[in-house]
Amino acid sequence: MNSDPLMFYPDQQNTLKQHSPLFAWLAIGSLILFTIACYFGAASLLRQTFPVFSLGVGLFLFFRYPALYIGFNWWLWFLIAIIRRLIDYKSGWDTNGFILITPYLVTLITFWTFVKELPRSVRTGAFPFVIPILSVFYGIAVGLISYDRIVVFRTALDWVAPVFYGFHVFVKWRDYPNYRQNIERVFLWCVLITGAYGIYQYLVAPEWDRFWLIQTKLTTMGDPKPLGIRVWSTMHSPGPFANIIMVGLLIMLNNVRPIGFVGSVVGYVAFLLTVVRSAWGGWIVGVVSLITNLRPKLQIRLIVTAIILVLCVVPLATVEPFGKVITERIESISNLEKDQSFNDRSNTYDRKLGIAMSSVLGQGIGGTWIIDKDGKLVNIVLDSGILDTFFALGWFGGVPYLGAMIFILYESFQGSETRRDSFACTARSISLGVFFQMIFSSLMLGLSGITLWGFMGLAMAAKKYHSSTLARG
Secondary structure: OOOOOHHHOOOHHHHHOOOOOHHHHHHHHHHHHHHHHHHHHHHHHHHHHHHHHHHHHHHHHHHHOHHHHHHHHHHHHHHHHHHHHHHHHHHOOOOOOHHHHHHHHHHHHHHHHHHHHHHHHHHHOOHHHHHHHHHHHHHHHHHHHHOOHHHHHHHHHHHHHHHHHHHHHHHOHHHHHHHHHHHHHHHHHHHHHHHHHHHHHHHHOOHHHHHHHHHHOOHHHEOOOOOOEOOOOOOOOHHHHHHHHHHHHHHHOOOOOHHHHHHHHHHHHHHHHOOOHHHHHHHHHHHHHHHHHOOHHHHHHHHHHHHHHHHHHHHHHOOOOOHHHHHHHHHHHOOHHHOHHHHHHHHHHHHHHHHHHOOOOOOOOOOOEEEOOOOOEEEOOOOOHHHHHHHHHHHHHHHHHHHHHHHHHHHHOOOOOOOOOHHHHHHHHHHHHHHHHHHOOOOOOHHHHHHHHHHHHHHHHHHHHHHHHHHOO
16 A cells, blocks of 8 residues: 555564454454444444444453554544434434443553553653543543542543544654554555545435434534535534544555545545635645655655645545535635634634633643632633643643643654655644644543644654664674
């Protein structure tokens, strides 16, 4: 998938031979068959059984097939929302949404890695990933003092799963070549499948998506009708979907095979239909970072690929039924003073900034309700990962959390060990592109958090892997 020669990774040949993937695919296939059979037989049963079955498969893959575990985990995050919507459409609306816990359970298997590797974290260079984990634990402790335990633990899943995952990916740096190969394949098919479904969703507005949109009353995600939806494809909302597509498109800039071009064209159209401007900006940051960090030969190849993609995508994106919605959103970037969404955020940002920065100890994880200066109980939606971090963790936990994140990003860009590895350069460019968007949204949480911390972990794992390879001569 990537033109970098496989022989560049001397440990990969041996690692791939450790276990035949037959039993892994049998386990995954069993889960798929069970899900299909149960859906057409008793769909509501999946709400309880799917998380348990998925956890069992995840544990099996984690201990026997670590690279396939990574891919399996990604696909659960990609698909769990549409699985929930299909079940609700068939069996009736479920406000509980218990099935959505599935990817969190599978990701939290990496807690075992944290427990096992924590004593050696300073020596192995993993301590920058330990600091934010400790900060999150601090935020959970503060939250438990003031808020309902169920609310705290549910909110804590969004915070803690990503940092555990990033820690796991880094400390398993010896498996980096396998992780790289698996993630390239996963995101190729993710962009192709979810991008195509996103276009279908926009054109047709499937009944299960319309049902979900009507039940949730989320007017910000468009109207439940063809050509009226802000595309979110198989995921929870346009934001996470836009970021996942952004990641896949950056990875696929190095894919010179026909399927990569087809997937990219589909992906870019779906990416534009999300109309998520912050993700568009993150993509620009990622592309600029990637171009400036590759070797000249790879830079030329990437630029040529980008030009060809532009020639393919622009005609599709400027004709109906796509042209109007995309063009209006692009034009709003140059006319922000008339953009209602931008004005709403600007009008409340100063007030939210004061609330977020006012507490040294923080409000704790799980606390979104506070009493304002007028004595009213208000629900705080901060619309910024930076503000959200200081609101939940305070200065005491927020500074170490964000400081560690910035340190990891800085370290991943140091040295020249990875310049020949286009995927490693892409991983750190993705990290920077997602981190840039934390100004506008809390992208350190949930699926977006898995993306941010996961690719920061990959970038650092690549650096350590290549440093070790050079040291061995």
